[in-house]
Amino acid sequence: MTTIQSIAGENEQHPDVALVGRVRAGDVSAYDTLVRKYERQLFRIAQHITQNREDAEDVMQDAFLKAYEKLDQFQGNSKFYTWLVRIAVNESLMRLRKRRTGRMVSIDEDLETDEGTVPRDLADWAPDPEQNYNQSELAEILRKTIQGLPQGFRVVFALRDVEGLSTEETAETLGLSVPAVKSRLLRARLQLRERLSRYFRKKNGSVETSAKEARAES
Amino acid sequence: MTCTEFIALLDDIIDDSIAKETRAEVEKHLHKCGHCEVVFNTTRKTIEIYRSHEIYDLPNDLRERLHTAIMSRCKKGC
Numbered sequence: 001m002t003t004i005q006s007i008a009g010e011n012e013q014h015p016d017v018a019l020v021g022r023v024r025a026g027d028v029s030a031y032d033t034l035v036r037k038y039e040r041q042l043f044r045i046a047q048h049i050t051q052n053r054e055d056a057e058d059v060m061q062d063a064f065l066k067a068y069e070k071l072d073q074f075q076g077n078s079k080f081y082t083w084l085v086r087i088a089v090n091e092s093l094m095r096l097r098k099r100r101t102g103r104m105v106s107i108d109e110d111l112e113t114d115e116g117t118v119p120r121d122l123a124d125w126a127p128d129p130e131q132n133y134n135q136s137e138l139a140e141i142l143r144k145t146i147q148g149l150p151q152g153f154r155v156v157f158a159l160r161d162v163e164g165l166s167t168e169e170t171a172e173t174l175g176l177s178v179p180a181v182k183s184r185l186l187r188a189r190l191q192l193r194e195r196l197s198r199y200f201r202k203k204n205g206s207v208e209t210s211a212k213e214a215r216a217e218s
Numbered sequence: 219m220t221c222t223e224f225i226a227l228l229d230d231i232i233d234d235s236i237a238k239e240t241r242a243e244v245e246k247h248l249h250k251c252g253h254c255e256v257v258f259n260t261t262r263k264t265i266e267i268y269r270s271h272e273i274y275d276l277p278n279d280l281r282e283r284l285h286t287a288i289m290s291r292c293k294k295g296c
Contacts, residue, residue, distance in 0.1 A: 028293055035288055040276050043284075047274035056274070057284060064288045119225065119257045130267055142273045161265050186229045193257070193264045200260075 016080040023071060035064050038081060041163055042088045048158040049092035051147055052099075059095055063088040078172060082165065086173045089155065119190060121197040129200030145195045153188035160185055219247040224254045232262055 016037075022030035039060060046059035067074075067087050074083055130138050146154055159170045160181070171181045224247050230236045231244055248255050 028289070031292055032289055035285060039281060039285060039288075043276045043281075044274045057280070061284055061288050065291055068292050119253075122253045122256050124256045125260050125263060129263075130271070135271075138271060139273050139275075142268060142271060146268070146273070157268075162268055164269075182229060186226075189229065189232075189261050189264060190225075190257075192268070193261045196264055196267070197260065200263075 014079065017076060020071065020074060020076075020080055023068075031068060034080070038084055039064070041081075042084065045085060045088050045158060045163065046092045046095075048146070048162075049089065049151070049155055050095050050099075055092070055095045055099070059088060059091045063091045066091065079169070082169045082173055085159065085163070085165070089173060119194065121194050121201070123197060123201040125197070125200040126202045133199075141196070141199050145192060148195060149188055149191055153184050153191065156181055156184040157188035157192065161189070219243045221247075221251060221254055224248075224251070225257070228258065228261060231258065232265065 016034065019030045019034050023034070042063055043056055043060045046056035046063075047053065050056055050059060063084065067084050070087075074080065126132065133141065146157070149157070155174065156170060156176075159165045159173060160167060165173065167178055167181050167185070170176075170185075171178045174181070176184075224231075224244065227236060227240065227244065236244065248258065
């Protein structure tokens with residue numbers, strides 16, 4: 001991984017680097033391109049952390065504005081996207097802190113639980129289990145399930161598995177060690193799997209019951 | 219290989235970053251342990267489902283509104 005990145009770095013520049021250079025030289029339209037490229041991802045990450053749509057809208061705007069103001073501080077030794085995500089994560093945590101009237105909020109809270117470290121639900125899932133729900137039912141199930149994870153697991157899963165950052169980038173973005181990211185990722189994945197089993201498991205050849213349950217709850 | 223050892227390696231197995239020698243042991247364990255096979259397949263499916271479904275949609279009109287707001291403040295120097 002490191003080797004691939006460094007070879008790519010020697011031979012070709014990431015397109016974001018050129019865009020950042022143009023913004024620094026006063027070309028605002030280059031920033032327009034960068035915002036368009038990453039606005040969906042930043043919005044999603046902010047939603048994952050704040051779990052609130054209005055907060056996510058504010059975080060997304062504030063993160064892009066802060067990045068614009070601080071662009072001179074961007075060193076170029078990390079990817080522009082990773083740097084941007086770090087700003088968005090910090091803005092999201094600040095927003096949560098405001099909502100909880102000053103109570104400390106960190107990505108380390110609620111991690112005492114041992115839940116999910118040992119798989120308990122060992123039933124197999126139906127083939128293509130998501131096909132048994134319509135799109136909005138499925139989105140609701142996925143939202144509800146991930147929202148039940150402790151913050152520190154949820155954010156690691158969101159960055160690493162949903163947004164596709166590497167383990168190292170996730171660690172850098174969250175200010176965690178690589179082993180800490182790995183341990184949280186395993187527990188996040190196992191807990192989500194365990195919770196989704198309720199909806200996706202094979203039930204005597206049918207998943208009708210859980211589909212009805214989901215409808216009744218939503 | 220025990221089930222506990224298998225689970226400890228689960229992420230590396232899913233992310234395809236285990237050593238060749240370990241891979242043979244992992245495959246041997248998967249072959250004889252139905253429970254670990256289920257955990258492996260359903261965990262992989264969990265990740266795939268989250269990756270392929272947009273759960274926090276940003277509708278285009280909202281996206282445009284936010285985009286315009288960001289860019290107009292940037293043009294004013296924030």
